[in-house]
Amino acid sequence: MSLSKILAQKVSLLDMPNLIMRKILEDFGFCSILQLRKVCRELRHFIDDSQLPPVLLESLSVQINSDMIVMEIEIEQYCPTTVYYAQCKNGCIVEWEKRREIQRILMKNVNFLAVFCNDLNGILRSANFKRLYLPQADELRRNICREEQNPNETGKLGFWKRMKACFRKMKQAREPIRSRADPDEVKSEILNFTQNILKSRARLFEVRELQMSVANQNDVMKIMPFVNRKTLREVKIVEHCYIDSFNYQTDHCLKGFELDLILPLLKTTPSIAIEKFLVTEPIETFLGFEHSYAKFERLSKEDLWKVKNKLIHSLTPISFFFIQVEKFEMEDLREVFGPVSNSGGLYGTLWCYGISGSSDVNVVYMRSDNILEIIRRTDFGYRSLYHRMGFIVH
Amino acid sequence: MSVENAPVVDVDEAAIPVEKKMYYRFESNDKKEFRVSELAIQQSETLNRLVEAMGYTSEDVENKPAIAIENIDGKTLKLVFQWCEHHKGEAIPVDDGSVPKIVEIPEFDAKLMDIDNGLLFKLIWAADYLNIVQLLNVSCKKVANMAQGKTPAQLRRVYLLPSDEEDEAAKRAAQEAQDPRAREVEEEFEERKRQGGNSFF
Known part of the structure; x- marks a missing residue:
């Protein structure tokens, strides 16, 4: 015109x-x-x-279930908005809180996943995030588990109560949660969708802290290639259905996790955490990061020596390093790290190493949950505190 | 209305040319004439270049016909020149590529742009056409501010936009008006789809 x-x-x-x-x-x-x-x-x-040009927002977290998705978006710090997308018999219910009032809309004849994906598309196309948790099944699954295990407790879960009331009001029979589509299928669909959105962006997606609950490294690779490596500071990968096995007692059935495809993309990322998986890479892989958390099936004495040589006497400060194995042999630990600095008690078993020309100390904690934690104590006075407590400072 | 009979609008009413200032005459597409000071014209890159190229003297400005601006109506042009007169002599902002730009709308501009949305969009068009950087900045900001806290339905009203359904209906009507066979073809296609045919051809 x-x-x-x-x-x-x-x-x-x-x-x-x-x-x-x-x-x-x-x-x-x-x-x-x-x-x-x-x-x-x-x-x-x-x-x-x-x-x-995308705006930088605080955080986005998505929790997924077979018939409901919970998205929490923090546009400004400490002001999160939670949006619920739930499937009902003749459409999708979207619920969120606005100015302390619950807002709810029913969208007829549409799938909740389609409605969520439409919103996610708009968000991921126009924003970068400081923190992205995608998909984060934990909290929701925990609620569902709790609801299934303790039906009397459901009254405490406000959202479930409201949703049920809502369904009743609309005279719609709610099917049992687990009889619907497999939540992992929904999650996989969302990951594929997210991949397509990120692929279509003109600029790489920027995120500082990326947390994903995944089945294997292929899930991570759907997102990682489209993330700007320069801005990525922390990657946390969690086994996607670990919440079903709640605590450490059932960790013995952990799956192995391969990292060969991901590692080349993390060369400039200072922090990595692989939780609820057994990593198959050698220990050296994790010694290059400033912060790392990984669980190994076993560590040999040689591996422990590598840890000690790299971290204990390193001049570049490490913030923390966690390794977990099925069981540490105290004999091996004593041989590598020397005599323990304390004799148990409140502080557990620890080895304390002074750093020459500095008041900092590197501390190796042997925790009761079989996690060997190596941490740099930069707080003022730690060294003298350990001295006063009669700890041996190596 | 002939040019001779057209009303002459002194946009810079406060500053009657006491000292020797050059006032150019411009004419809108609905034959309204405006007298605008040389300094105010500098806010518009397009007009500034135009008058420089013309090289008018004070006599030429009075004796030659007013410079016609074919694309802009009198109502819009009056707003544009009022803005230029108020901001004459001010530095023209340079685009440093930063996004979003920090633009504050001065009180005068806010009052000037307190108009219906259709006219506001015309003002933006004119600011773009005449290349008046700061007017474009403030008017775009004003349009963006209008969206704050609005629902999609409210936005549709504010920005004079059709819904998807209305848009579809309008397109269909336009298509039908252009090609009466289009509807028939579409119906045939739908029918074949219903019958399970894989290909339209």
């Missing part, structure tokens, strides 16, 4: 030239852009195609 023609009639936002539209959209806040995407298809396409 020509300019004179436009100016002769009533003009709308969509009649603006592309450059001006872009300029206007750059001034929109993140929330307004999300709302604007819902206005009409043409505008949605324009927003998606114009690849506006």
